[in-house]
Amino acid sequence: MRRLRLAPEDTSIPxxxxxxxxxxxxxxxxxxxxxxxxxxxxxxxxxxxGGIMIEAxxxxxxxxxxxxxAVSDLxxxxxxxxxxxxxxxxxxxxxxxxxxxxxxxxxxxxVERALEAEIPGVEIRRVEVVGPKVSGELIWAxxxxxxxxxxxxxxxxxxxxxxxxxxxxxxxxxxxxxxxxGVFSLVRLEFxxxxxxxxxxxxxxxxxxxxxxxxxxxxxxxxxxxxxxxxVLNVSINETLGRTxxxxxxxxxxxxxxxxxxxxxxxxFTFAMIWGVVVGTYSSVFVAAAVLLRLGxxxxxxxxxxxxxxxxxVQFGGAQV
Amino acid sequence: xxQFQTWKSALVILACLAAxxxxxxxxxxSTVQRAEAAREAMAEGAEGPGLEAAASxxxxxxxxxxxxLGLDLQGGxxxxxxxxxxxxHAERLEALWPEARQALRDLREQVGPFRRLETxxxxxxxxxLEDPAGAEIAAEAxxxxxxxxxxxxxxxxxxxxxxxxEGRDVVVRLTEAAKAAMDERTMxxxxxxxxxxxxETGTREPTIQRQGEQRILVQVPGVGSAEEVLSLIxxxxxxxxxxxxxxxxxxxxxxxxxxxxxxxxxxxxxxxVLERRALVTxxxxxxxxxxxDPQTGEPVVNFRFDAAGARRFGEVTSRNVGxxxxxxxDGEVITAPTIREAITGGSGQISGSFTVESAQELAILLRAxxxxxxxxxxxxxxxxxxxxxxxxAAGETAIVVAFLAVLAFMGASYxxxxxxxxxxxxxxxxxxxxxLSVIGATLTLPGIAGIVLTIxxxxxxNVLIFERIRExxxxxxxxxxxxxxxxxxxxxxxxxxNVTTFLAATILFxxxxxxxxxxxxxxxxxxxxxxxxxxxxxxFFVAQWFxxxxxxxxxx
Numbered sequence: 103m104r105r106l107r108l109a110p111e112d113t114s115i116p117x118x119x120x121x122x123x124x125x126x127x128x129x130x131x132x133x134x135x136x137x138x139x140x141x142x143x144x145x146x147x148x149x150x151x152g153g154i155m156i157e158a159x160x161x162x163x164x165x166x167x168x169x170x171x172a173v174s175d176l177x178x179x180x181x182x183x184x185x186x187x188x189x190x191x192x193x194x195x196x197x198x199x200x201x202x203x204x205x206x207x208x209x210x211x212x213v214e215r216a217l218e219a220e221i222p223g224v225e226i227r228r229v230e231v232v233g234p235k236v237s238g239e240l241i242w243a244x245x246x247x248x249x250x251x252x253x254x255x256x257x258x259x260x261x262x263x264x265x266x267x268x269x270x271x272x273x274x275x276x277x278x279x280x281x282x283x284g285v286f287s288l289v290r291l292e293f294x295x296x297x298x299x300x301x302x303x304x305x306x307x308x309x310x311x312x313x314x315x316x317x318x319x320x321x322x323x324x325x326x327x328x329x330x331x332x333x334v335l336n337v338s339i340n341e342t343l344g345r346t347x348x349x350x351x352x353x354x355x356x357x358x359x360x361x362x363x364x365x366x367x368x369x370x371f372t373f374a375m376i377w378g379v380v381v382g383t384y385s386s387v388f389v390a391a392a393v394l395l396r397l398g399x400x401x402x403x404x405x406x407x408x409x410x411x412x413x414x415x416v417q418f419g420g421a422q423v
Numbered sequence: 424x425x426q427f428q429t430w431k432s433a434l435v436i437l438a439c440l441a442a443x444x445x446x447x448x449x450x451x452x453s454t455v456q457r458a459e460a461a462r463e464a465m466a467e468g469a470e471g472p473g474l475e476a477a478a479s480x481x482x483x484x485x486x487x488x489x490x491x492l493g494l495d496l497q498g499g500x501x502x503x504x505x506x507x508x509x510x511x512h513a514e515r516l517e518a519l520w521p522e523a524r525q526a527l528r529d530l531r532e533q534v535g536p537f538r539r540l541e542t543x544x545x546x547x548x549x550x551x552l553e554d555p556a557g558a559e560i561a562a563e564a565x566x567x568x569x570x571x572x573x574x575x576x577x578x579x580x581x582x583x584x585x586x587x588x589e590g591r592d593v594v595v596r597l598t599e600a601a602k603a604a605m606d607e608r609t610m611x612x613x614x615x616x617x618x619x620x621x622x623e624t625g626t627r628e629p630t631i632q633r634q635g636e637q638r639i640l641v642q643v644p645g646v647g648s649a650e651e652v653l654s655l656i657x658x659x660x661x662x663x664x665x666x667x668x669x670x671x672x673x674x675x676x677x678x679x680x681x682x683x684x685x686x687x688x689x690x691x692x693x694x695x696v697l698e699r700r701a702l703v704t705x706x707x708x709x710x711x712x713x714x715x716d717p718q719t720g721e722p723v724v725n726f727r728f729d730a731a732g733a734r735r736f737g738e739v740t741s742r743n744v745g746x747x748x749x750x751x752x753d754g755e756v757i758t759a760p761t762i763r764e765a766i767t768g769g770s771g772q773i774s775g776s777f778t779v780e781s782a783q784e785l786a787i788l789l790r791a792x793x794x795x796x797x798x799x800x801x802x803x804x805x806x807x808x809x810x811x812x813x814x815x816a817a818g819e820t821a822i823v824v825a826f827l828a829v830l831a832f833m834g835a836s837y838x839x840x841x842x843x844x845x846x847x848x849x850x851x852x853x854x855x856x857x858x859l860s861v862i863g864a865t866l867t868l869p870g871i872a873g874i875v876l877t878i879x880x881x882x883x884x885n886v887l888i889f890e891r892i893r894e895x896x897x898x899x900x901x902x903x904x905x906x907x908x909x910x911x912x913x914x915x916x917x918x919x920x921n922v923t924t925f926l927a928a929t930i931l932f933x934x935x936x937x938x939x940x941x942x943x944x945x946x947x948x949x950x951x952x953x954x955x956x957x958x959x960x961x962x963f964f965v966a967q968w969f970x971x972x973x974x975x976x977x978x979x
Contacts, residue, residue, distance in 0.1 A: 106835040157810065203505075203800035204657075210803070211650055227810040229649065231803040236503065247934035254926050262919055296869060299931060299939045303876065303946065306927035310880075310920040314887065317916040345890040348836065349883040352829050356879030359825035360872060365817035367495075367810075368872055375876070 108347035113340045117387055118332040118395060124388035125396075128277055135284020142287050147294030148230060150244075152198035152237035154210045157228035160221050163189045172220035178209050187366030191227070203233030244298040248279065251305050263316060266397040271312045274390035278308045278381050285377055291370050300374035307353070308382030311346060312390040318342050319394070323401060331399060335391050350383045427966040435963040438955070439850050445857035448481075448489045455481045455489050488860040493867035493941055496815050498808030499644035500652045503801045506613045508606045508637050510796040512597055513545040515605065519568065519584075519595065520548060526564045534561045540592065548595040558588045565595055572600045606637065612795045614639060617656045619791040624655065638801065649803040657798050659753050660788035662705030664736070665697035667747040667759055688755035689776060695756050697749055702739045707732025711789035713782040716774055722782035723774045726789060733769025741765030750775075752785075818871035825875045826852070833882055837889050838978060843964040844885040844957075851881050851949075851956040858948050867941030877949030883920070884957030888913040896977040905977055906969065910962060917954065925950045 148155045158169075169192050170183040180197035196213060199205045210231050217224050232240075252275055260268040279301055286293050318338040326334055354376065361372040448455045458481035461474040481487060494501050520539060527534050527550070534557035540549040550565075552558055569582035583601030587594050597605070610633055617639060621629045630642040643652050668682055671694050678684050678696055687693040711726040728736055740748075740762050749759040750773050757775040777785070830848065833841040855877065859866065892909030900908070925947060932943035 105838060106832070108836075159809075203802065207650070207653060207800050207803060214648075225807065225809065226648075227807045229803065229805040231649075231800070233801045235505075236801045243934050247930055250934070251927050251930045254930065255923055258923060258926060295935075295939055296942075299869060299935065299942050302927050302931045303942075306924035306946075307880070309923040309927075310883065313919040313923060314916045317919055321912070341894065342890075344893070345883075345886050348886045348890070349880070352832055352882050352886075353876070353879035355828045355832060356825035356875045359828060360821045360875045363817055363821040363824060364872065364875070365814050365868075367814060368868055371869065371872060 107344070108351060109343045113343055114336070115340060115343075116336055117339050118336050118391070121388065121392040121395065125392050128385070128389055131284070132277055132280045135280050135287070138284050138287040142290075144283070144287050144293040145290045147292040148195065148198075148232045148237070149295040150237055150241045150293070152206070152232050152234045154194075154196040154199075154206060154213065155228075155230045156194045156196075156210065156213055156217075156226060157186060157191065158194065158217055159191050159225040159227055161190070161223040164192045166192060168220065169194065169217070172216050173213055176209075176212055176216055178213070187369075191366070198232075198234055198237070203231070203235070206231045206233050240295060244295065247298065248301060248305075251302055252276070255305070255309055259313070259316075263320060264399060266394055266399050267316050267319075269397060270390040270392075270394040271309060271316070273393045274312050274382075274385040275305050275308055277385045277389045278304055278378060281381050282374055282378055286374070291373065294370070296368065296371040297374050300371050300378065303375060304378030304382055307379060308385060311349075311383055311386035314345060315339055315342055315386050315391060316394075319391070323399065327401070332395055335395055339387050339391060346383060346386070350379055353379050427963060431959065432963060435959050438854065439960065442850055442854040442857045445486050445488070445861055446853040446855075448485065448487055449856050449860060451481065452489050455487050457481075458483075459487055486860075488863065490856065490859045490866045491863065492811075492815070493865045493870065494642055494644060494804070494811075495806050495868045496811045496818075496866065497644050498647070498806050498811040499642065500646045500649040501802075501804040502641045502649055502652055502656070503634070503803075504639050504641065504656070504798045505801050506610060506637050506639065506794075507797040507799065508609045509545065511605055511609045512602060515597065516546070516548040516595065522568055523548065523550065523565055523595065526568060527561055530557075530560060530564055533557055534564075537561070546596060550593045550595070552591050552593065555591045558591065558593055561593045562586045562588050565593060572598070572604045609795045610637065610639075613798070616792050616794050617641060620655050620787060621652075623787040623791060639798075645808070647805070647807060649805045653800060653803075655784065655787065657800065658788060659794045659797055660705070660785075660791070661753055661793040662708070662789060663701035663751045664703045665699075665701055665749050665751060666739070666743060667749050668696040668698065670695050670759070685749070685751055685754060685756050687759075688752070688757050695749055695759060697751070697756075701751075702748065703728065703732050703736050705789060705793055707735075708789055711786040713779070713786045714772075716772070719774075721774060722777040722779045723772045724777070724782050724786050724789065725770065725772050727770040730769070733767070736769065736771075737765060737767035741767070814868050818868060821875055822871065822878070825878050829878055829882060833885075839968070840889050840892075840965070843961050843968070844882060844889070846964060847885065847956040847961040848878065848881055850960055851952050852878065854952040854956065855945065855949055858952065859945065864944050864948075865941060866945070869939060869942035870945045873942045873945030873949060876946065877953060880924075881949065881953035881956065884913075884917045884954055885961055887916055887920075888957065888961070892977065902974050902977045903969065906965060910958075914958070917958065921950050921954050 158164075160169075164185065166183050166185060170181060173181045173183065173194055173196065178196050178199060182195045184193050185191065186193040194213065196209065199209045210229055214226055214229070217226070252272060255275065256268050256272050259271045282301060282304060283293075286297065315338060318341055319335060322329075322334045322338050322341075326337070329337075357372055357376045357379065361369060361376060364372060457477045458479075461477035462483065465474055465478065524539075527537055535552060535554040537550050537552045540551045542549050550561065552561060565586045566582070566584065569584035569586075572581060572583045581598060581600055583598055583604075585596045585598045587596070614631060614633060618629075618631045621631065621641070621643060626643050626645065628644060630640065632640050634640045641652060641656060646652055665683075665685075672692055674684075674686075674692075674694060676684055676694060676696060681699045682696050683699050685695050685697055687695065707728050709727050709729045711724055714723055714725045715721065716723045744762050744764060747759045747761045749756045751757070758773060760774075773785070826848075830845045833844050833848070835841070837844065852874070855874065858864075864870075888909055891913040892905050895905040895908045895912075896902070898905075928943050928947035928950065932940055932947065935943055
């Protein structure tokens, strides 16, 4: 029976020999991302900026200009109108109003009334209003969540492996997060609370990948005590390549289904996830492992406690969490 | 070598059975919900063939917990409001002033002349003495006005007032303990009143919960606009009756010390000068109902006072026949009719220019009582029912397609073992659904995304194992040994990989709100079930198969 194989049976691709190029490229991409964010900024959604967002469906094809005109006439400041998913749907965003949440609510009601007057039969599908107080807190909570996740992971990997592994993993995570934020800045997709959720999931996913590679590195370090580190890394990456590609593929399949079929509301989220899975898979090899190689590992621990003839079996007794 | 202990087999079989049984009701989501609603209605005494038919459509011995849908899926309004608890502090100090004045007057010889100083600090009552010599005595007298803070289980706490002397000024402030106790009370009252108001409208399953120090989250399913909810919960609904001194068009009218100037709700630019002291307040109401004026046919609100309120209202109206009195709601005069005769029956009627809806709403507000403090909106999210239905449909399609694609992919990659993994994946999704139903989690759109992602990532543990078995098989170890070591050696990678993702999900849960939390819940539970299904369920299948087939070589 023929089987689908994403990676050939036995690969021995010298991943680590290309590491300088890869690391350099990653570094350049990360710097470019930061520059993009610094120059262009992010297209913050109302979660972080405060303001009003209204999704409406018009009876026929929506006339974006007409909608913009109707809302702009209210004199509520910056108004952005865009088509949303299909031609009858529009998404209207109005900047935060001076004053507290009640002022925002009043403005939202005004917009709704203006739409209903301008376009008979319009259906208001979604209204979101975020006051200035909450939006400030949400940014803070989001940043805190990311920092907490990275911190917790740093500690966990450190406990389970060695500090070099920990730094390698975190370098890969930061790389993934920075590149994702950069892409959001570049394509001007809305950056909102669900993107923070996506970033956290990307962290989880990318780490998943990195840990699988590292786990094999740890095993192989015990097995091939005399092999230079870069060879051990190469062997480990090659051995886990089938799994890496397979899991990325199934996850991507699910995400693409969600992206295409899941509706407009979560499209930004799924876009971030798809990007994150690709970048995360790349970074497990070319950032995490490359950083590990750069830092080197102390191999004393691989000898301590291992009986003769096989470090490999011992670690399982040590599935200590 | 591929031994599977009996208790493990039992655990796997039981878990799978439970997963199927408890997730099944979700396939018949609306039937189950209708049956539950019908049973509830019948328990409360409702009858009808429709109800019985609905109830019998899903027998009550079957498990009937289904996953609750979030507001973004079923449509509804979500409001986060903040209660101005500081208002109550200021009120307490305001109410203290007459008492304090009396106490100091009683000690006039020692304290000397004094007056209240208006300051910018609403948290302090400042009294200025002509003669600083009396300050300590005054402070001592004011300290006697303090009451012990009710300390809950710990018995009475310290005093509720802190009095300090600052030169010629004696400053009274609330202690931190008093503020905390007061805030607790304010929040409890606000929650209760908001709940009553929303319950009065007959909405099904609203969520009203406290968030943090001074916030309340209100979620009302099935409501098309948050404004509707806000007009119901956002109003303080403080009702008072005052005698009218005069009416004026001048907003700058100077009022005497015992008078207040209140704008009219009906006519902009019209103001009433009222007696500061209220004749009766809204907390004396026992009932309020919308109705129609028998003469004009206009919508009105009929109300009834309790005994004390009725007596007081009777006395005042009999003494003031011919004078107008004002009905004041939240600082606006709704109506100011003239007293034609003494109103002794304890019931009356408020007319203004009401519509049927606004009369209905005011009646609800009056019945539920006034909020102890003002409420402001911090955040609002409303989803229309159509968008919700579209999101569910889109989510369902995405789940099904993702599911089929992953199944096909796994089958093509691992053959028979892929089939085992697929069976485990199906059971895994059942387990996830069952868990979500049983713990009463709410499914949101991001939650659906979490499920889809779980489907994609759940196979990871299996992939790790299978790839490992492949490797071990290449080393020509014999089938049993390859499977055994494959499982063993993949285990540490599985643990590490999933613990880290689980960490991320936990952080997401603890920091996120609403939809993000929904995502964290499905992702976190999905990790648990997928680890279980890979390490136990798939393994069980493999063990069963191996015991029967006894293959010499492996084709993973």
